[in-house]
Amino acid sequence: MDQELEALKKALVSSDYNTQEEKDFFAEKIQVKKVSKGEVILREGQYVKASYHLYKGCIREYYLKDGEERTVGFYTAGDNLTGDGERADTQPSSVSWECMVDSIVSVFSFEVEREMFRKFPRLESMCRTEVEKQYSNFRTDMQHFRGASPGERYEDLMKAKPELFQFVPLYHIASYLGVKPESLSRIRNRMRKVDSFK
Amino acid sequence: MDQELEALKKALVSSDYNTQEEKDFFAEKIQVKKVSKGEVILREGQYVKASYHLYKGCIREYYLKDGEERTVGFYTAGDNLTGDGERADTQPSSVSWECMVDSIVSVFSFEVEREMFRKFPRLESMCRTEVEKQYSNFRTDMQHFRGASPGERYEDLMKAKPELFQFVPLYHIASYLGVKPESLSRIRNRMRKVDSFK
Numbered sequence: 001m002d003q004e005l006e007a008l009k010k011a012l013v014s015s016d017y018n019t020q021e022e023k024d025f026f027a028e029k030i031q032v033k034k035v036s037k038g039e040v041i042l043r044e045g046q047y048v049k050a051s052y053h054l055y056k057g058c059i060r061e062y063y064l065k066d067g068e069e070r071t072v073g074f075y076t077a078g079d080n081l082t083g084d085g086e087r088a089d090t091q092p093s094s095v096s097w098e099c100m101v102d103s104i105v106s107v108f109s110f111e112v113e114r115e116m117f118r119k120f121p122r123l124e125s126m127c128r129t130e131v132e133k134q135y136s137n138f139r140t141d142m143q144h145f146r147g148a149s150p151g152e153r154y155e156d157l158m159k160a161k162p163e164l165f166q167f168v169p170l171y172h173i174a175s176y177l178g179v180k181p182e183s184l185s186r187i188r189n190r191m192r193k194v195d196s197f198k
Numbered sequence: 199m200d201q202e203l204e205a206l207k208k209a210l211v212s213s214d215y216n217t218q219e220e221k222d223f224f225a226e227k228i229q230v231k232k233v234s235k236g237e238v239i240l241r242e243g244q245y246v247k248a249s250y251h252l253y254k255g256c257i258r259e260y261y262l263k264d265g266e267e268r269t270v271g272f273y274t275a276g277d278n279l280t281g282d283g284e285r286a287d288t289q290p291s292s293v294s295w296e297c298m299v300d301s302i303v304s305v306f307s308f309e310v311e312r313e314m315f316r317k318f319p320r321l322e323s324m325c326r327t328e329v330e331k332q333y334s335n336f337r338t339d340m341q342h343f344r345g346a347s348p349g350e351r352y353e354d355l356m357k358a359k360p361e362l363f364q365f366v367p368l369y370h371i372a373s374y375l376g377v378k379p380e381s382l383s384r385i386r387n388r389m390r391k392v393d394s395f396k
Contacts, residue, residue, distance in 0.1 A: 128326035131330055132329055138336070147261070147270070
């Protein structure tokens, strides 16, 4: 394993929260790996078999509608790609995940997750709380997104994920905001003018 | 307690999944109550103290943006109003819940939930799976919603919650769809014409 991955894996199993037995389990079972720009780690219609944590890089979430890609999410360092849990095992994914830049993810298969809950029941409580938190954050984000104008959505995205703009072509960002690429250009021009008056 | 509530409460604690001890706990701790049309059971900025299950009726979810109500969700019989879990205890609600018609809800306070997890740890696993399922459904719905035109959103809502249209004024539905009331009228007129040609 190369040094970068090794350091990450070490950090991953060093939490104060976990017992030594839990840490050993994670060290053995969690995969940390590099994925290349352009790689699609999940395709719409496939069955998800794992949850992912993104340590570095950027992943775009999209699905096909009338033959066109609709971008509905961006993940950057620190984000989890999951939420479907066990259900994902039995139901094909409604989205694809594409790496927009060389990235590093940890992979935690549902099989290992089930083993973990059997071995360490106390972690199930932690995971429940974590899923509830993610769900709650996502709902709040979506409420805000739906109430926002395209310009406000653009500003929110700039604030939340500024690094995105280095990795992602603007037409994907336009798709995410729900506007045509020309409208995104207008929004950006308008903001540049506002900024230059500040 | 009136007969309707009593029958509901009986049904609530009759699941084959639960042990007698669990059922007794639910019977003692879960509140079932009627709420009247127009009543706001949660106000934006308040702390949520419980999860609700809607047995009968309709609840509208909305928040204020620039002094205007933005409707972001409708709940009908069988839906859960929650997802924030313990986090809700520590963070004010970003939405309000208003009853659109006389309704019946069960109320399960977070305090009782914590007690339940202490007493019956196996139920935590069930709850984790349930939250993951809800989160997953919500994400899929949102992806679809974002990719849909206002007309498609209207049709989806008609299919998913046809009973809604009896209870909810059209301007709330327009707000939910993200269009002006006039646009909703046009959509409805267009659909009526299409239907009359079928």
